Amino acid sequence: xxxxxxxxxxxxxxxxxxxxxxxxxxxxxxxxxxxxxxxxxxxxxxxxxxxxxxxxxxxxxxxxxxxxxxxxxxxxxxxxxxxxxxxxxxxxxxxxxxxxxxxxxxxxxxxxxxxxxxxxxxxxxxxxxxxxxxxxxxxxxxxxxxxxxxxxxxxxxxxxxxxxxxxxxxxxxxxxxxxxxxxxxxxxxxxxxxxxxxxxxxxxxxxxxxxxxxxxxxxxxxxxxxxxxxxxxxxxxxxxxxxxxxxxxxxxxxxxxxxxxxxxxxxxxxxxxxxxxxxxxxxxxxxxxxxxxxxxxxxxxxxxxxxxxxxxxxxxxxxxxxxxxxxxxxxxxxxxxxxxxxxxxxxxxxxxxxxxxxxxxxxxxxxxxxxxxxxxxxxxxxxxxxxxxxxxxxxxxxxxxxxxxxxxxxxxxxxxxxxxxxxxxxx
Amino acid sequence: xxxxxxxxxxxxxxxxxxxxxxxxxxxxxxxxxxxxxxxxxxxxxxxxxxxxxxxxxxxxxxxxxxxxxxxxxxxxxxxxxxxxxxxxxxxxxxxxxxxxxxx
Numbered sequence: 152x153x154x155x156x157x158x159x160x161x162x163x164x165x166x167x168x169x170x171x172x173x174x175x176x177x178x179x180x181x182x183x184x185x186x187x188x189x190x191x192x193x194x195x196x197x198x199x200x201x202x203x204x205x206x207x208x209x210x211x212x213x214x215x216x217x218x219x220x221x222x223x224x225x226x227x228x229x230x231x232x233x234x235x236x237x238x239x240x241x242x243x244x245x246x247x248x249x250x251x252x253x254x255x256x257x258x259x260x261x262x263x264x265x266x267x268x269x270x271x272x273x274x275x276x277x278x279x280x281x282x283x284x285x286x287x288x289x290x291x292x293x294x295x296x297x298x299x300x301x302x303x304x305x306x307x308x309x310x311x312x313x314x315x316x317x318x319x320x321x322x323x324x325x326x327x328x329x330x331x332x333x334x335x336x337x338x339x340x341x342x343x344x345x346x347x348x349x350x351x352x353x354x355x356x357x358x359x360x361x362x363x364x365x366x367x368x369x370x371x372x373x374x375x376x377x378x379x380x381x382x383x384x385x386x387x388x389x390x391x392x393x394x395x396x397x398x399x400x401x402x403x404x405x406x407x408x409x410x411x412x413x414x415x416x417x418x419x420x421x422x423x424x425x426x427x428x429x430x431x432x433x434x435x436x437x438x439x440x441x442x443x444x445x446x447x448x449x450x451x452x453x454x455x456x457x458x459x460x461x462x463x464x465x466x467x468x469x470x471x472x473x474x475x476x477x478x479x480x481x482x483x484x485x486x487x488x489x490x491x492x493x494x495x496x497x498x499x500x501x502x503x504x505x506x507x508x509x510x511x512x513x514x515x516x517x518x519x520x521x522x523x524x525x526x527x528x529x530x531x532x533x534x535x536x537x538x539x540x541x542x543x544x545x546x547x548x549x550x551x552x553x554x555x556x557x558x559x560x561x562x563x564x565x566x567x568x569x570x571x572x573x574x575x576x577x578x
Numbered sequence: 579x580x581x582x583x584x585x586x587x588x589x590x591x592x593x594x595x596x597x598x599x600x601x602x603x604x605x606x607x608x609x610x611x612x613x614x615x616x617x618x619x620x621x622x623x624x625x626x627x628x629x630x631x632x633x634x635x636x637x638x639x640x641x642x643x644x645x646x647x648x649x650x651x652x653x654x655x656x657x658x659x660x661x662x663x664x665x666x667x668x669x670x671x672x673x674x675x676x677x678x679x680x681x
Binding site: 170171259343344346349350386389390391392393394395396397398399400411412413414415416446449482483484486488492493494495496498499510512513514549550551552553554 | 588589590592593594595596597599601603605627628629637639640641642643644646648655656657658659661662663664668669670672673676
C-alpha cells in the first residue's frame with residue numbers, strides 16, 4: 152500500500168501464483184464454480200483500485216488463477232460499487248487440460264508419461280509477455296491473467312511502453328533479469344536474507360517492497376520508498392538474481408532464454424542498485440505446461456518431550472508409532488525437531504537439548520489412513536513413553552505438480568476487454 | 579586452515595520441482611577464486627550427503643562472485659508431495675554454509 156501510494160508508479164505488478172496454487176484454485180473451482188480466482192482478489196483490489204485511479208498507475212496481476220474472466224467480472228462489479236469507471240482486460244487460454252494425452256512425456260528427471268500420475272486436475276501453459284500485449288493495448292486499468300511466467304508479468308509492460316520487438320532478445324533478457332528480481336517483492340529488499348550480527352537488515356517488520364525505474368534499453372535502478380524497512384544492497388540483489396535459477400547462463404522463459412552471467416550490478420547509494428547488461432537468446436518453440444494431479448494424502452502428528460532423557464523418549468515414541476503403522480502406512484518419516492528434522496544431520500553440532508519435538512509424517516492412499524498417523528501420535532499420550540504432550544495432528548490431500556512442453560501453435564491465448572456493460576474480444 | 583563457508587559466503591536456497599538451487603555468494607570479492615577451487619560440485623554432493631539423491635551441477639557466476647549449485651532429487655519428490663518438515667528446502671542454504679574447507 153505504501154508503494155502504491157508513494158511509489159510514483161506507472162505499473163503495479165501483483166505476482167500471486169506459486170507452482171501449485173493454480174491446481175488448488177482448480178480444485179476450489181470444481182467444488183464451487185465462482186471460486187477459481189485468487190481468494191484475496193477482492194480484499195487487495197478494493198484497497199488498490201482507488202489508488203490506481205488517483206495516481207494513474209495500471210495494475211497487472213496473475214490473480215485470475217484458474218478463472219481470469221471470472222476475476223475480471225468480479226473487478227468490474229467491485230469498481231462499480233466503489234464508484235470507479237475502469238476497463239479490465241483478462242488474458243485466458245492458458246488452461247490446456249483438454250489437450251493433454253496420457254502418453255505425453257513429462258520433463259521431470261525420469262520423463263515418465265502423464266499416465267503414471269493418476270487423476271489430473273489442472274494443466275496451465277505459462278504465457279509470456281507477447282500474449283499479454285493485446286491486453287495492454289486496450290488501455291485497461293487492470294490486466295488480469297491466469298498462468299503467466301512470473302518475470303513476464305514485468306516484461307510485458309516494458310515491451311508495451313517502449314514498443315520493443317518481441318524478438319529483441321537482449322532487451323527482453325535485461326527486462327527478464329529485472330522481472331526476476333522484482334517477482335518475489337520483499338525477497339530483494341532484505342526478506343529471506345537477514346541474519347543478526349552478520350547480515351543485519353533494518354526494520355524488517357515494516358519491510359518495503361521494491362520498484363524499478365527501467366530505461367528504454369531494459370537497464371534499471373532498483374529502489375524502495377524512503378522510510379520503509381529493509382535494505383537493497385549488492386548482496387540482497389545477488390541472492391535474488393540466482394534464486395530458483397537452474398542455469399544462470401540460460402534462464403528459459405516464454406519470452407527469451409536470458410543470460411544472467413553478463414549482468415553488472417552497481418550500488419548507487421542507500422537502497423539503490425543499478426541492474427544492467429543481462430542478455431538474451433531466441434525463445435524456445437514450446438510453452439512449459441504445469442500439470443496438477445491428485446497425489447494422495449499426507450498425515451502428520453507431532454508431540455513434545457522435555458526434561459531428562461527427552462531425546463530417548465521421543466525416539467522410543469517414534470519407533471512405537473512406526474511399528475503400529477507398519478502394515479497400513481509404511482511410507483513414513485520420523486523427525487526430531489531440535490535435532491535433525493530440517494537437515495537430516497546436525498553437521499557435528501551434537502548436543503542434548505532440554506526438550507525435543509517428535510514429528511511423524513506419512514503418505515497414505517486415503518484420508519482415513521492419513522488420519523491414522525495423527526491418531527497414533529495422539530495415542531502416545533496414554534500408550535507411549537512418559538511425559539509426552541502438546542499433540543498437533545493434520546491430514547491433507549496433496550496435489551502433485553509435473554511439467555511438460557507443448558508446441559506454441561497448439562495453444563490459443565484470448566484477451567477479453569470488459570468496459571461498462573460490454574465484453575469484447577481484443578485482437 | 580579449516581574454514582567454514584559461513585565465514586566466507588552467504589547463501590540462498592530455491593526450489594523447482596524436485597530440484598534444489600543453492601546460491602553461494604562471497605562476502606569479499608577476493609575470496610571468489612578460493613571458493614571456486616574448493617567448493618566443487620563433488621565436494622558439495624559429499625557434504626550434503628543423502629539430502630541430495632541425484633547429481634549436483636555447479637555453475638560459475640564470476641560477475642556476481644558466486645557459485646550456483648543445482649541439486650537434483652533433493653526435495654523428496656517436490657514441494658507439494660514431500661514429507662519433509664521443510665518441503666521447499668528453504669533452510670538448506672544453511673546446510674551448505676556448514677561445509678568446512680581446508681584453505
